[in-house]
Amino acid sequence: MDALYREYILDHYKSPRNFGELEPRDVEFRDRNPLCGDELGVHIRLEGDRVADLRFHGEGCAISQATASIISEELKGKTVAEIAELDRNFVTDEIGLELSPTRLKCGLLSLKVVQGALLGTEEWPGGTPDTDPRPEEVARLRNEI
Amino acid sequence: MSATAAPRATLPRPVEEVRADFPLLASRVNGKPLVYLDSGSTSQKPASVIEAIDSYYRHSNANIHRAVYELGEQSTALYEGAKQKVADFIGGRFEETIFTRNVTEAINLVRYTWGRQNVSRGDAVLITQMEHHSNIVPWQLLCQEQGATLEYLTVDDDGKLDLDELDAKLGEGRVKLVAITHVSNVLGTINPVKEIARRAHAAGATVLIDGAQAAPQLPLDVAEIGADFYGFTGHKVLGPTGIGVLWGRRELLEEMPPFLGGGDMIKTVELDHSTWNELPWKFEAGTSSIADGVGLGAAIDYLSGLGMDAVRSHEQDLTSYLLERLGDVDGVRIYGPSSAGERGGLVSFTMEGIHPHDIAEICNREAVCIRAGHHCAQPLMRRLGVPATARASLHVYNTRDDVDRLIDALARAKSVFGV
Numbered sequence: 284m285d286a287l288y289r290e291y292i293l294d295h296y297k298s299p300r301n302f303g304e305l306e307p308r309d310v311e312f313r314d315r316n317p318l319c320g321d322e323l324g325v326h327i328r329l330e331g332d333r334v335a336d337l338r339f340h341g342e343g344c345a346i347s348q349a350t351a352s353i354i355s356e357e358l359k360g361k362t363v364a365e366i367a368e369l370d371r372n373f374v375t376d377e378i379g380l381e382l383s384p385t386r387l388k389c390g391l392l393s394l395k396v397v398q399g400a401l402l403g404t405e406e407w408p409g410g411t412p413d414t415d416p417r418p419e420e421v422a423r424l425r426n427e428i
Numbered sequence: 429m430s431a432t433a434a435p436r437a438t439l440p441r442p443v444e445e446v447r448a449d450f451p452l453l454a455s456r457v458n459g460k461p462l463v464y465l466d467s468g469s470t471s472q473k474p475a476s477v478i479e480a481i482d483s484y485y486r487h488s489n490a491n492i493h494r495a496v497y498e499l500g501e502q503s504t505a506l507y508e509g510a511k512q513k514v515a516d517f518i519g520g521r522f523e524e525t526i527f528t529r530n531v532t533e534a535i536n537l538v539r540y541t542w543g544r545q546n547v548s549r550g551d552a553v554l555i556t557q558m559e560h561h562s563n564i565v566p567w568q569l570l571c572q573e574q575g576a577t578l579e580y581l582t583v584d585d586d587g588k589l590d591l592d593e594l595d596a597k598l599g600e601g602r603v604k605l606v607a608i609t610h611v612s613n614v615l616g617t618i619n620p621v622k623e624i625a626r627r628a629h630a631a632g633a634t635v636l637i638d639g640a641q642a643a644p645q646l647p648l649d650v651a652e653i654g655a656d657f658y659g660f661t662g663h664k665v666l667g668p669t670g671i672g673v674l675w676g677r678r679e680l681l682e683e684m685p686p687f688l689g690g691g692d693m694i695k696t697v698e699l700d701h702s703t704w705n706e707l708p709w710k711f712e713a714g715t716s717s718i719a720d721g722v723g724l725g726a727a728i729d730y731l732s733g734l735g736m737d738a739v740r741s742h743e744q745d746l747t748s749y750l751l752e753r754l755g756d757v758d759g760v761r762i763y764g765p766s767s768a769g770e771r772g773g774l775v776s777f778t779m780e781g782i783h784p785h786d787i788a789e790i791c792n793r794e795a796v797c798i799r800a801g802h803h804c805a806q807p808l809m810r811r812l813g814v815p816a817t818a819r820a821s822l823h824v825y826n827t828r829d830d831v832d833r834l835i836d837a838l839a840r841a842k843s844v845f846g847v
Contacts, residue, residue, distance in 0.1 A: 288789075321815050322815070342783075342815060346786075389785065
């Protein structure tokens with residue numbers, strides 16, 4: 284129908300990679316999307332300062348679940364410092380599409396919980412608009428979609 | 429329930445004509461005619477409301493009260509005339525009808541005034557699991573502040589309250605306030621507020637009703653319901669945003685301290701104290717949303733012109749149709765009472781294998797506006813065991829064709845997701 288629900292996204296939604304629990308693990312974190320209350324958690328095992336393995340768990344919409352699945356492979360092997368630098372562009376590049384202002388948090392929740400687990404941060408990844416996006420943000424995304 | 433026994437009034441004009449009164453409903457989205465099924469969030473506005481606001485600013489704008497010149501008298505008459513229309517619409521008296529910003533402010537007004545004066549350590553405030561956050565959070569804050577406890581009536585699997593549980597809670601003798609929604613914004617349940625008010629009063633409790641979802645679609649008579657406070661918001665009753673209503677019983681309003689201090693709410697101001705204006709102005713500090721009040725008056729005129737019995741009948745018929753069509757879609761689960769007679773004009777549902785956000789997103793591609801999420805009712809979502817639902821909500825301008833378009837969009841969602 285359109286880019287948002289193309290086969291690539293739906294495949295990751297229906298068969299998410301790296302989902303479940305991870306034993307043993309070094310750090311974990313859970314958070315929710317304020318838009319809908321969906322919860323997503325992550326378990327991470329470290330080797331030195333690198334992510335050796337990770338698992339997501341929770342439920343959510345196609346965008347939040349597919350994004351978690353898609354970025355999970357990319358995050359393995361990255362250092363904590365590298366992951367700290369990741370922002371909204373990392374996610375939208377990985378999934379290959381821009382998200383509307385209201386769906387951005389669906390897409391960024393997985394990166395948020397990973398950064399929360401590794402860095403103890405409560406903030407959303409860089410480039411996340413407020414829940415109420417600014418007018419220029421809305422206009423920009425409307426043009427891109 | 430009185431709603432089921434109501435006479436079957438019909439709209440004085442065909443619904444297509446009613447629909448044509450709402451300019452926005454002629455819009456197209458993605459090349460398709462707009463289907464608006466989110467009136468539970470906010471209603472669309474008839475041209476008469478838009479024109480009343482426009483005309484106010486073009487021809488009547490001046491600050492209300494105390495203006496000696498004619499323009500000011502005209503704006504005062506329009507604004508207070510609108511308040512009188514609202515009072516008549518709900519069966520209340522003018523001096524008991526306070527304009528607020530919305531129902532949230534109406535509830536918070538009661539929290540800060542009556543609540544602080546009457547709820548103290550050891551007391552309880554009783555609400556229900558089906559409340560909107562606006563009728564939960566103010567009471568959480570009040571109870572924390574006063575050392576009182578907040579208690580909840582449970583919701584059964586059919587989306588209803590159990591009045592025996594109400595009696596049991598009241599019987600403990602600690603409940604000072606029962607604050608309850610008239611119509612649930614998620615389940616659609618019409619609560620038996622008259623009976624609840626009767627039982628609460630017998631136990632010495634005060635009663636506040638959140639009428640946000642009821643005022644747009646049910647004939648209302650606050651005197652008959654017998655509650656102490658009744659709040660609703662203008663933008664859901666075809667009026668503008670920025671204007672809401674708190675109706676309260678005069679004896680209570682007179683005893684209550686003011687809410688916001690400032691201009692208009694005073695009688696005299698000395699250096700170290702002030703005295704308060706008459707009702708309802710004692711609770712209307714500062715310059716009000718005058719044009720929005722006038723717009724709300726126009727909305728009340730519009731609804732009264734159709735007749736609220738007819739509005740209710742139309743929405744009940746359409747809700748029956750919506751329940752029937754949704755019930756025929758494989759994998760759909762509907763929440764709330766099964767009979768349209770026990771419901772307001774909204775239906776929450778989930779679909780097997782498709783998250784509510786994705787349902788709403790695909791509906792949007794088909795130019796069908798529905799809401800998905802927790803609907804500002806997270807405790808109820810936890811009770812239902814779902815993170816979110818999709819919700820289609822109706823108003824007097826909706827047609828069977830709108831429902832058919834929703835069902836087509838759901839079929840599209842199923843095909844996209846392969847379920």
